[in-house]
Amino acid sequence: MTISFKNTYKFAVVSSLYITLFSSGLVALLTYIFFSFSLSFILCFALAIAIFSFFVMQYRVEHFIYRRVKKIYDDVSLLESSNFRNQPITTDMATLTREVKKFATDKKLEIEMLKVREEYRREFLGNVSHELKTPLFTVQGYISTLLEGGMNDKTIRKKYLERAEKGVERLIYIVQDLDMITKLEAGDLNIEMVPFNIVSLVQNVFDLLEMEASKKDILLLFDMKYNKPIMVIGDREKIEQVVINLVVNSIKYGKEKGSTEVSIENLTDDKVIVRVKDNGEGIEAKNISRLFERFFRVDKSGARSQGGSGLGLSIVKHIIEAHQERIYIESEFGVGSEFSFTLKKAK
Structure with missing residues (x-):
């Protein structure tokens, strides 16, 4: 996992420049008032302050911001490891905001898609239940009637058995068609061209x-x-x-x-x-x-x-x-x- 801090260099340079200008101006004023003014001393002081400020600012920014940004990446990567684990960690707030916004948008679309699929799943299961229930109850009704004494009448027995057979045939059609669709979707049904x-x-x-x-x-x-x-x-x-x-x-x-x-x-x-x-x-x-x-x-x-x-x-x-x-x-x-x-x- 690589780390990019290029934008912090600019921040550290500008910040150290402000500190250097203020510190050098203050020291120059104090030496002019209380001591003999020395330009070489002021320049050496300014350079030392600039270098020290730069490294302190850079170190503080990298470690202070990086730890918090890294925590955001780690938290988000738990949800989307395939995308964020392969990306470099950046302390650039614009880049981070853009990446998190894209992640949130993708997740919103994914959630909407899951809602649609869940609605389709519920409707599908309801339809399957209804399609199977109708012929099953029909067959059950005819058989129950026969068992309760209807089979003693030859006319009723034949008619009810024929109707029960039609109900069973419809169940077979549904199961066969479901099996075919499942195989077609899985690519298991051979197509002979x-x-x-x-x-x-x-x-x-x-x-x-x-x-x-x-x-x-x-x-x-x-x-x-x-x-x-x-x-x-x-x-x-x-x-x-x-x-x-x-x-x-x-x-x-x-x-x-x-x-x-x-x-x-x-x-x-x-x-x-x-x-x-x-x-x-x-x-x-x-x-x-x-x-x-x-x-x-x-x-x-x-x-x-x-x-x-x-x-x-x-x-x-x-x-x-x-x-x-x-x-x-x-x-x-x-x-x-x-x-x-x-x-x-x-x-």
């Missing part, structure tokens, strides 16, 4: 979800006819999950007799952008920034009745980011939404 035809992948998703869309008379279609394959690079299974989640959301929150349109466009020479557009209820601007949070639902009252784990968009975001790509959203409340993501072209 292979070339594939994004057009045929989207068509497969349409075929898979056709019956689901037909329940609300929603039309699944491309924006145009794609006669040639469009080859991209990525994990085909994970990208298929992305498209499924986006199309399922467009169906879930789409309006009756609406449509979900997918377009695939050239973004740059080496990238394409896949757009999933619907004419559903849209999303209010205040909610757009939170859409990719775990368990966040725009319509908290009715969204859970739509099923799902509440983790779909969060998984979509993590999968796209695991491919080093970007996902975007544009939405107008009451008009519809468009989710889009980029993929690298296959060479």
Whole structure:
């Protein structure tokens, strides 16, 4: 730990100069009055006083101020050892003030960030508890009814067991989705990059979800006819999950007799952008920034009745980011939404 005292030299020189001028003037006056005046004596006296004053002032300043400044550094370094331990101790008050002010500002920002994270953690735990509690209580209720005598009625037994099975399936979906997000965040989920035809992948998703869309008379279609394959690079299974989640959301929150349109466009020479557009209820601007949070639902009252784990968009975001790509959203409340993501072209 190095020590810098350059600014104290100036302080000591000026202070000793004042002392020397006063002492020399006083001695000169006294010798003139009481003794014979000697210029050489006065100069030697002034030099001796100047040197003595300088060293006394410098020593006192260094040790008196340094001890207190060092205590400030030691106290602060207990909180931020990574920054202050590697910095030289300075007795310059302006530098010290600037460093402590910067430290206080950084700590304030860190505290604010921790508050935000704590709020997010509480909300997340509350959401997890609610998502797990609902199907658990449902399953428990049906099983309790069966154990209390309902199993003697074949009709009730079958109906309640089927409903209990659906509750268990929802629990499995939530746990599987949470496990996937955890692995994606930790980088433990393998991404197998292979070339594939994004057009045929989207068509497969349409075929898979056709019956689901037909329940609300929603039309699944491309924006145009794609006669040639469009080859991209990525994990085909994970990208298929992305498209499924986006199309399922467009169906879930789409309006009756609406449509979900997918377009695939050239973004740059080496990238394409896949757009999933619907004419559903849209999303209010205040909610757009939170859409990719775990368990966040725009319509908290009715969204859970739509099923799902509440983790779909969060998984979509993590999968796209695991491919080093970007996902975007544009939405107008009451008009519809468009989710889009980029993929690298296959060479």
